Every structure is written in C-alpha cells, then in structure tokens.
Amino acid sequence: xxxxxxxxSAFVIGLTLLAGCGQKAGAGEITVVLSEVGNNLDPSxxxxxxxxxxxxxxxxxxxxxxxxxxxxAGAAAxxxxxxxxxxxxxxxxxxxxxxxxxMEIEDLEYALGRLENVPEMxxxxxxxESLSSNGNVVTITLKEPDNSFLRGLSAIPVLDKSYCESxxxxxxxxxxxxxxxxxxxxxxxxxxxLQAWDEYPFEKAGIGKLTYKGISETAAKYMAVEAxxxxxxxxxxxxxxxxxxxxxxxTYEGPSTRTAFxxxxxxxxxxxxxxxxxxxxxxxxxxxxxxxxxxxxxVIDSMFTPGTVYHNxxxxxxxxxxxxxxxxxxxxxxxxxxxxxxxxxGYSGDDPVMQAYQADLASIGVKVTxxxxxxxxxxxxxxxxxYQMLTGSWSEVTGDPLSAAACYWTGSYGEMNIAxxxxxxxxxxxxxxxxxxxxxxxxxxxxxxxxxxxxxxxxFPTYGRYADYAYDTALTGVDIHPSGIISFRxxxxxx
Amino acid sequence: MIRYIFKRLLQMIPILIAVSIIVFFMVGLxxxxxxxxxxxxxxxxxxxxxxxxxxxxxxxxxxxxxxxxGGLLRGSLGKSYTTKQYVANMIAVRLMATVIIxxxxxxxxxxxxxxxxxxxxxxxxxxxxxISRVLALMMSSMPSxxxxxxxxxxxxxKLGLLPSNGFDxxxxxxLPLCCSxxxxxxxxxxxxRNMVLETIRQDYIxxxxxxxxxxxxxxxxxxxxxxxxxxxTSIGMNIGTFFGGSVILEQLxxxxxxxxxxxxxxxxxxxxxxxxxxxxxxxxxxxGNLLADLCYGLVDPRxxxxxxxxxxxxxxxxxxxxxxx
Numbered sequence: 001x002x003x004x005x006x007x008x009s010a011f012v013i014g015l016t017l018l019a020g021c022g023q024k025a026g027a028g029e030i031t032v033v034l035s036e037v038g039n040n041l042d043p044s045x046x047x048x049x050x051x052x053x054x055x056x057x058x059x060x061x062x063x064x065x066x067x068x069x070x071x072x073a074g075a076a077a078x079x080x081x082x083x084x085x086x087x088x089x090x091x092x093x094x095x096x097x098x099x100x101x102x103m104e105i106e107d108l109e110y111a112l113g114r115l116e117n118v119p120e121m122x123x124x125x126x127x128x129e130s131l132s133s134n135g136n137v138v139t140i141t142l143k144e145p146d147n148s149f150l151r152g153l154s155a156i157p158v159l160d161k162s163y164c165e166s167x168x169x170x171x172x173x174x175x176x177x178x179x180x181x182x183x184x185x186x187x188x189x190x191x192x193x194l195q196a197w198d199e200y201p202f203e204k205a206g207i208g209k210l211t212y213k214g215i216s217e218t219a220a221k222y223m224a225v226e227a228x229x230x231x232x233x234x235x236x237x238x239x240x241x242x243x244x245x246x247x248x249x250x251t252y253e254g255p256s257t258r259t260a261f262x263x264x265x266x267x268x269x270x271x272x273x274x275x276x277x278x279x280x281x282x283x284x285x286x287x288x289x290x291x292x293x294x295x296x297x298x299v300i301d302s303m304f305t306p307g308t309v310y311h312n313x314x315x316x317x318x319x320x321x322x323x324x325x326x327x328x329x330x331x332x333x334x335x336x337x338x339x340x341x342x343x344x345x346g347y348s349g350d351d352p353v354m355q356a357y358q359a360d361l362a363s364i365g366v367k368v369t370x371x372x373x374x375x376x377x378x379x380x381x382x383x384x385x386x387y388q389m390l391t392g393s394w395s396e397v398t399g400d401p402l403s404a405a406a407c408y409w410t411g412s413y414g415e416m417n418i419a420x421x422x423x424x425x426x427x428x429x430x431x432x433x434x435x436x437x438x439x440x441x442x443x444x445x446x447x448x449x450x451x452x453x454x455x456x457x458x459x460f461p462t463y464g465r466y467a468d469y470a471y472d473t474a475l476t477g478v479d480i481h482p483s484g485i486i487s488f489r490x491x492x493x494x495x
Numbered sequence: 496m497i498r499y500i501f502k503r504l505l506q507m508i509p510i511l512i513a514v515s516i517i518v519f520f521m522v523g524l525x526x527x528x529x530x531x532x533x534x535x536x537x538x539x540x541x542x543x544x545x546x547x548x549x550x551x552x553x554x555x556x557x558x559x560x561x562x563x564x565g566g567l568l569r570g571s572l573g574k575s576y577t578t579k580q581y582v583a584n585m586i587a588v589r590l591m592a593t594v595i596i597x598x599x600x601x602x603x604x605x606x607x608x609x610x611x612x613x614x615x616x617x618x619x620x621x622x623x624x625x626i627s628r629v630l631a632l633m634m635s636s637m638p639s640x641x642x643x644x645x646x647x648x649x650x651x652x653k654l655g656l657l658p659s660n661g662f663d664x665x666x667x668x669x670l671p672l673c674c675s676x677x678x679x680x681x682x683x684x685x686x687x688r689n690m691v692l693e694t695i696r697q698d699y700i701x702x703x704x705x706x707x708x709x710x711x712x713x714x715x716x717x718x719x720x721x722x723x724x725x726x727x728t729s730i731g732m733n734i735g736t737f738f739g740g741s742v743i744l745e746q747l748x749x750x751x752x753x754x755x756x757x758x759x760x761x762x763x764x765x766x767x768x769x770x771x772x773x774x775x776x777x778x779x780x781x782x783g784n785l786l787a788d789l790c791y792g793l794v795d796p797r798x799x800x801x802x803x804x805x806x807x808x809x810x811x812x813x814x815x816x817x818x819x820x
Contacts, residue, residue: 033660033749037751038578039575039577039578039580039585040578040579040580042579126539169579187588187751188578188580188584188585188588189585189588189589189751189755189756190588190751191661191751213660213661213749214749214751215660215746215747215748215749216746216749216755217640217644217746217747219644220643220644220647220659220660220746220747220748220749223644223647223648223651223652223659224659224660224749226652227647227651227652227655227658227659228655229651229658229659229660229661230660374525374527374761374762375527375532375762375763376525376526376527376528376529376532376762376763376764377525377526377527379527379528379531379532380526380527380528380531381526383531
C-alpha cells in the first residue's frame with residue numbers, strides 16, 4: 001500500500017513539475033490560434049485567409065479595403081484612373097523594409113511585375129499590358145478595361161525587389177516587408193512567431209510578440225483560450241454561446257463574407273428548364289432549415305456582399321412555397337408517375353440542412369440522392385459540368401462586385417459561373433459593369449443582374465454566416481475584418 | 496541475429512515497392528486534376544499546362560511513377576504541388592512528433608498495461624478485477640477525440656496543470672499520449688490478465704511454487720515471460736493502429752505531425768507528399784514489427800539460440816544428420 005501511494009505521489013509530483021515546462025504568453029506577448037498554419041508564407045502562393053492574416057502584419061498591401069469594403073490607402077497613398085485602361089498609383093512616403101532599405105518605386109513595380117511568374121496569380125498579371133514608373137507614380141496599363149483590377153491590388157503585398165532577387169525562393173519563408181512585425185520564427189505547418197519591429201517608422205505595434213499556432217478541432221481552439229494557452233481564436237457558434245458566460249473571456253460576433261448557395265447545372269436536363277429551377281428554389285425553406293445548422297447562419301438573398309452598394313434585395317426573390325413548387329413541376333410533366341430524380345453533390349459530409357431539403361422535395365414527389373465527394377473529385381465534377389445540383393460556399397475577401405456578377409457571365413464557365421448559365425443580357429450587364437467608368441452605371445448593372453438571377457435561378461443564395469471569436473479580456477484593439485483577416489497592428493495586451 | 500535483421504530489412508524492399516505502386520496508381524487514377532486543385536479554379540489553361548509540364552503530370556501515369564521512383568532512388572522525395580516546398584523538408588519538421596506519438600503511445604500503453612494485467616490476474620475475481628472489467632470496457636469504448644477534449648478540459652482548463660496544445664516540451668506530450676493510450680490500457684490489461692491466468696495454471700508454475708520460489712519470481716520470471724509471446728504478436732499489430740490514430744491527436748492538440756500532412760495532401764491530390772507520408776509510415780511500421788519480432792528472441796531463449804549461433808546450429812544439424820545416417 002505504501003509503495004502504491006509512493007508511486008502515485010511520484011506521478012503527481014512529476015506531472016506538476018512537467019507542467020512548469022508549459023510556456024504561457026507573458027506581458028506583451030499573445031498566442032493566436034488559427035485553424036491552420038500554412039506550409040509556405042509566400043503571400044502569392046499561400047493565398048489563404050489564415051496566412052494572409054499572419055502576413056498582413058509583415059507586409060503592406062498596395063491598397064487596402066476597410067470593413068465596408070471601401071478602398072483605402074496602403075503602400076500606395078492614392079490612385080487615379082485617367083482612362084478606362086490606365087491606373088496611376090502614387091507611392092506612399094516613409095515606408096521602410098525590415099532590412100533598413102527604404103521602399104522605392106521599383107519595389108512597387110516589382111510586386112506587380114513578378115505576378116507574371118506566379119501561376120496562382122497569373123490571371124491578375126494577364127490583365128496588365130505594361131508597367132512604367134515616373135517619380136513616385138507607377139502607371140499600370142491594362143489590356144482592356146477591368147474595374148475589378150484595382151480592388152484586386154488589395155491582395156498584393158509590396159516586396160523588397162533587391163532582397164527577393166538575391167534570396168530567390170528562400171524569400172517566401174524568410175520574408176522582409178514594410179509592416180510593423182518581423183518574422184522571428186517559422187516552423188512550416190506548426191507556428192509563426194512575429195516580433196514587433198522597433199524601427200517601424202509609423203505607429204509601433206502595441207504587442208511585443210505574436211505567436212500563431214494551428215489547431216483544426218474547433219472545440220480545442222476555444223479550450224486553448226479558456227485554459228489561457230492562447231489569447232485569441234476563431235470559435236464555433238456553440239463555443240461562442242459558452243464563452244459568453246465566461247467573464248475571463250471576451251467575445252466578438254460579426255458577419256463574414258461566406259456565401260452559401262445551391263447551384264444547378266443549367267446546361268443539361270432537368271435544370272436547363274427554368275421552371276424546374278424555380279421549383280427547386282421554391283422548395284428550399286431558408287428560414288426553416290436555419291435551426292438545423294450548427295453554425296450561426298443568416299438568410300441571404302443575393303450572391304453580392306450584403307451591406308455594399310451593389311447589393312439588391314430583389315423584388316423577384318423567391319420564398320418558400322411548396323405548393324407552388326409542386327404546381328410548377330406538374331406543369332412541366334413531373335408527377336408521381338414520372339418523378340423528377342437527381343443527385344446533389346457536396347463535399348462537407350452529412351448536412352442536416354440538405355437532408356431537410358431532401359425531405360421537403362420528397363414531399364412533392366422529387367427523389368433526391370445526396371452524394372458526398374472528396375474535394376478534388378467534387379471540383380472535377382463541377383468544372384466538367386458532370387453534376388446536376390450541388391451545394392457549396394465561397395468568400396469574396398475584397399468585396400469585388402464583379403466576382404458575384406461573374407456567376408452569371410459566360411466568360412467564367414467553370415470558375416465563377418459553375419451553373420454554366422448562358423444569358424446574353426447577363427453577359428452584357430457584366431461587361432458594362434466591368435468596363436464602365438461610371439459608378440452609378442456599375443451599381444445599376446449589378447442590381448439588374450440580381451433581378452435576373454432570381455427570375456432565372458441558375459443558382460440561389462441560401463445563407464451567410466456570422467464569424468465568432470473568443471479572446472482574453474486583457475486584449476483590446478483587435479481589428480476583425482469580415483473577410484476573416486484579423487489585424488493586431490493596433491492591438492494592446494495589458495497582462 | 497544480424498543476418499536475420501538484414502534479411503528482414505531486405506524483405507521490406509518488395510513491400511515498399513508494392514505499397515508505392517498501389518498508392519501511386521490509386522491516387523493517380525482517382526478523379527480530380529492535381530494541377531487545377533493546386534492552382535485554383537481561376538487558373539488559365541496555359542498556366543495549368545505549364546504546371547503539368549513542370550511536375551511531369553503531362554506524362555502517362557506509368558512514366559510518372561517511374562520518374563518518382565527514380566527521384567526516390569536518388570534521395571529526392573520531390574516537391575509538393577500545393578506548398579511548393581521540398582517534401583523532405585516538410586517531413587523533417589514533422590517526423591519526430593509522429594514518432595514520439597506512435598512509439599511513445601506504444602511504450603506507455605504496455606508500461607502500464609503489463610503490470611496492471613499481472614495484478615488483475617493475481618487478484619482474479621476480486622472487486623478490483625470486477626471494477627477494472629467495467630472500466631476497461633468504458634476506456635475501450637471512448638472515442639479518442641472526445642476523451643482528448645475531456646482531458647484538456649480537466650487538466651488544462653480546470654486544473655491548469657498541463658498545456659492544452661502544442662508539442663514543444665515533455666509537458667505537451669502528456670495529454671496526447673494519455674489520450675492515445677487510454678483505450679489500449681483497458682483492452683491490453685485484460686488481454687495480459689487472460690494470458691497470465693492461462694500460464695499460471697500450467698504445471699511448471701505449480702512446480703516453481705512447489706520448489707518454494709517467491710511469488711514475485713513465479714509471476715514475473717516464469718508466468719509473465721511465457722505469457723508475453725502472444726502479447727508481442729499483438730504489439731506488432733498495434734503499431735499501425737498507433738500511427739493511424741495520430742491524425743486525430745494532431746488535429747485535437749495542434750500537433751504538427753505527418754498524419755495531418757498526409758491527410759491534407761490526400762484531399763489535394765498532392766502525390767509527392769502522399770507518397771512520402773505513406774512510405775515513411777510503412778517503413779516505421781515495418782521497423783516496429785521487426786523490433787517486435789526481435790523481442791521474441793529476448794523473451795524466448797529457444798528463438799534466440801536459433802539466430803545467435805549460426806555455426807553452432809549448423810554443427811547441431813550436421814550431428815543430427817550423421818546420427819540419422
């Protein structure tokens with residue numbers, strides 16, 4: 001008995017001693033939990049929200065978008081569009097790279113020019129006819145008018161030309177930028193440690209050290225904050241509700257740019273028939289299914305980002321009406337003797353919302369099979385028009401209305417227009433929105449597109465989602481953008 | 496013994512080739528274009544074509560396999576399609592965590608399960624044995640991700656004793672290893688209990704007791720040693736389970752291991768990363784099995800004598816043959 005007690009005591013003492021080895025963030029240091037820490041810090045290649053969030057502290061983007069998706073100054077202090085194919089960027093003053101070299105106009109030009117050699121960004125580069133600089137102004141000449149180009153610059157960081165050229169591929173994971181933080185340590189896939197840069201020429205960072213760690217499991221992310229091992233994390237809705245009752249933790253909830261939708265392949269039967277598509281939208285009970293979602297979703301009525309001037313709550317928006325859906329299907333020859341049958345493709349596992357939709361459709365005689373695919377297979381089916389109906393979601397981080405408009409444009413088959421929808425009027429509206437210099441005209445085109453979208457229903461938007469975060473009460477001044485980019489540039493940590 | 500080890504290592508080569516062929520062709524023939532997955536939906540056709548040319552994806556699948564194996568023989572695991580990093584570098588930062596989880600779990604499982612199993616055999620049908628049976632069932636039934644969350648909640652959130660995530664210090668290892676072992680403790684201790692019970696009913700144990708051997712010697716030198724033979728077989732088979740289970744632990748405890756890397760690569764059809772993950776796991780499992788086989792020799796002197804004295808064995812054979820003649 002004595003021996004057993006001695007063993008147990010030794011185990012407890014050992015556990016306590018080992019616990020001392022755990023590292024907790026000290027004053028001026030915080031740990032931020034992300035779903036994933038990428039394997040590459042190159043902002044062009046690892047163009048994911050989590051990596052962008054980290055690197056937004058190291059680099060300055062050419063321009064920025066605020067929380068309302070208005071363009072604001074970045075490394076470029078201002079910009080002008082003298083004509084439909086020319087953009088003039090005036091370089092901001094006082095920017096200095098971490099190696100002490102001041103930002104030059106060549107660096108701005110280089111950041112744009114190098115995109116030609118980055119396959120992931122080549123679509124952006126393909127739009128540029130020529131680049132030139134004069135004084136502190138870079139002039140970009142586009143091959144054709146494109147209103148989405150300027151907004152796209154909000155995802156392009158300024159790089160140190162001479163450093164990148166000398167470092168080669170190594171520049172990506174040992175980056176030098178003009179931001180308030182320097183990369184102190186990077187273990188691919190595990191953690192990134194950012195150290196506040198003392199010589200930052202503008203307002204210095206309020207927190208000395210930011211450590212980013214990746215945890216995929218959502219409940220474990222919240223527990224890391226609860227245990228004090230992390231000071232900030234995105235969390236699930238169920239944990240958000242739990243966090244609200246914890247006085248040691250602050251919470252934040254705000255809309256994200258995630259847009260979920262149901263899309264139909266309009267290039268083949270049965271969804272080449274507008275009445276069948278409309279019946280599908282009528283059978284979808286957005287309000288009713290919402291309670292089934294584990295997330296804090298909200299109903300949306302457009303693929304365009306809510307709250308922007310381009311968004312239109314169309315008068316033609318379709319609401320849940322099963323009887324009307326049945327009538328439409330009967331009129332098209334689908335009834336009990338000739339039931340409509342199709343497969344819905346998805347990739348995110350069992351979806352109670354789609355199961356409820358399946359049940360609603362079954363009640364009006366429609367036989368639906370829900371199929372889950374591995375993501376690569378799902379993409380393949382989608383891009384090759386080998387599906388009938390699918391569910392998915394996307395996020396527009398820059399608030400570009402043309403991304404949503406491209407859902408109805410034949411020039412974007414298999415990319416944004418995954419319904420393979422063909423309507424000359426939509427093509428005309430898209431082209432006008434893309435090339436017009438008149439903002440009012442662009443807004444009008446976008447709004448009309450949303451009216452057509454509800455009359456033709458190639459795809460119908462279902463839910464947006466609130467993003468939830470938990471953080472230490474001593475942490476203040478965090479800037480949480482709807483796109484999911486979290487900035488600690490102006491944050492303070494008082495512990 | 497060295498000959499035996501060498502022979503077993505040589506046997507790994509056809510296993511690795513077979514695994515590489517099966518995995519490469521299964522991934523290659525599954526739907527989905529790795530170039531389009533890596534470059535995104537907006538990539539232009541010419542960009543996709545250039546990407547395929549760069550990574551040799553424009554060649555027939557058989558040729559792609561030969562190219563891959565050629566690279567492997569030259570010591571190159573290739574470059575990831577999605578992260579653009581050398582796979583060897585990606586493995587280097589992850590291998591240690593995976594090995595610690597897999598082999599650490601294995602060691603910790605049997606370090607606790609063996610004495611517990613012996614104790615249960617000694618205390619057969621006592622209240623301790625009956626309670627442990629119920630507990631063993633509970634422990635084996637608990638899903639590890641759920642158990643992991645409970646452990647974090649108790650030891651990190653409530654007691655503040657252990658870190659909830661990461662793998663930097665030994666303190667970080669405790670919760671993942673306990674989570675990994677918990678289910679096995681119950682099952683293995685019951686298994687060892689039954690093995691020991693079976694052994695202590697043998698005549699030679701009765702003989703040892705009759706000779707006046709202390710009970711501890713009877714149990715640990717005679718009974719346990721003989722009961723260990725089937726246990727070693729089960730350890731060899733369990734190595735794969737511990738490797739497989741590390742994926743869940745990595746996701747739960749934010750550990751940068753090979754399991755999650757391979758899983759992500761599978762989702763993205765990143766063939767070089769998948770191949771590296773699978774081949775390294777195969778090697779580690781094969782080495783683990785080899786170690787388990789070598790343990791037979793440690794436990795059973797008959798096996799040890801076969802492999803450790805080849806000349807003596809040859810001599811014995813010759814004597815036996817001449818005797819027969």
